[in-house]
Amino acid sequence: MPFAVTVDLVLLTIREDELQVLAVRRGEAPFRGRWALPGGFVREEEGLLEAAQRELAEETGLRERSVHLEQLGTYGAPRRDPRLRVVSVAYLALAAELPEPAAGTDASEARWRPVADLLSGSDRLAFDHREILGDGLERARAKLEYSPLATAFCAHEFTVAELRHVYEVVWGTELDPRNFHRKVTGSPGFLMPTGRRTTRNGGRPAQLFRRGKARLLNPPISR
Amino acid sequence: MPFAVTVDLVLLTIREDELQVLAVRRGEAPFRGRWALPGGFVREEEGLLEAAQRELAEETGLRERSVHLEQLGTYGAPRRDPRLRVVSVAYLALAAELPEPAAGTDASEARWRPVADLLSGSDRLAFDHREILGDGLERARAKLEYSPLATAFCAHEFTVAELRHVYEVVWGTELDPRNFHRKVTGSPGFLMPTGRRTTRNGGRPAQLFRRGKARLLNPPISR
């Protein structure tokens, strides 16, 4: 049985105080004119993660270093693509704020779109990409609690307030700045102090941190 | 690019006070004579979950009702199968104790094997199935904490002690029976009392429960 295998990317970032995802406007049938997740075929001599890294580089010009990339799930309903049987392995990628993608890189327009808009159905996604995006969002939300994943949304160095902003945007909640500060700085291995400070918005300068080596947070950060 | 797509099953159960997994002895090259996870090709008109359900039924004769089945991950390294490019979607299945599979169903011998034996490397698995099994075990362990998944290892009706036994075997720890009892009966939606009681091993009869409707446990059951 001949199957086509693709990777699709749910690349999330935080821009303009909301969670946004990279989407491409489809130039061809099927679903011409609709938004879709970026993706492409897996090559002959390429692993799945490798293919996702390549797609990521093609879409954003980013080396994999600064981007968190993990397998999200695989979608293979018989007629999810009307042309042929395609099994798609979705990857979840999280990045710090990136520039708007250069136009015309791939003959198709790529843009940052608010996740909420694409999920609310006002702007329907191609294929089963709405389901994939929904699963990606859920995964990201859950992992913020018990893993240091939120740092993947931040630049190399960041303040506690910036990290808190990530949590607040992804979860859509407000967190107490004082307790949050204590929690994250007290969580072993979550943050590494750099010793440097910054002043960005007036007020007392904040310490700058880098991500630490911890892979799991306990106790978790509660919503 | 022509890919073959298969589903592989990590079917776990608890037998003889240990965690066991269904394995099949390979009758052909490659890896002839080695143990492997049960699996097979996805058919033309079949979804991925559907294929996993079919495999499960073929191996165990079980209807999907009583078995928990969820996608675990997808494995597609270029040369994981030396014959052709195979992408395998692994599913994690959890079941209550089942009879030893009938011999000769599928020309290959299927048997319950202790997970620890297969992971410790004393009995090497075919392909990348050791990695898949390891991922499945990790997933099961993690999900016991924050989901009512442990009930999937129990029969339709079960006692608190039987449920505790599941946790103790999967985690390899001992739990305080008294606090455990309070936690699980107090967790809303985890267990539904049937009103019936049973005496299995002498001692005071225990209440019988069924799984409730909760999908998430909070607070979680801690290791």
Next chain:
DNA sequence: GCAAAAGTGTTGGGAGTACACCCATGA
């Protein structure tokens, strides 16, 4: 000085652990 943001101290209540104790059965 005043506003604004960073960071610390304090406290009261809730949750979890450890363990003493009581309950219901079979032999």
Next chain:
DNA sequence: TCATGGGTGTACTCCCAACACTTTTGC
């Protein structure tokens, strides 16, 4: 009546949400 496992009560500890308060900057 004893052994065995089921189930409840209770006290102590630790954690954490809430919020008052102090620190350090720009204007």
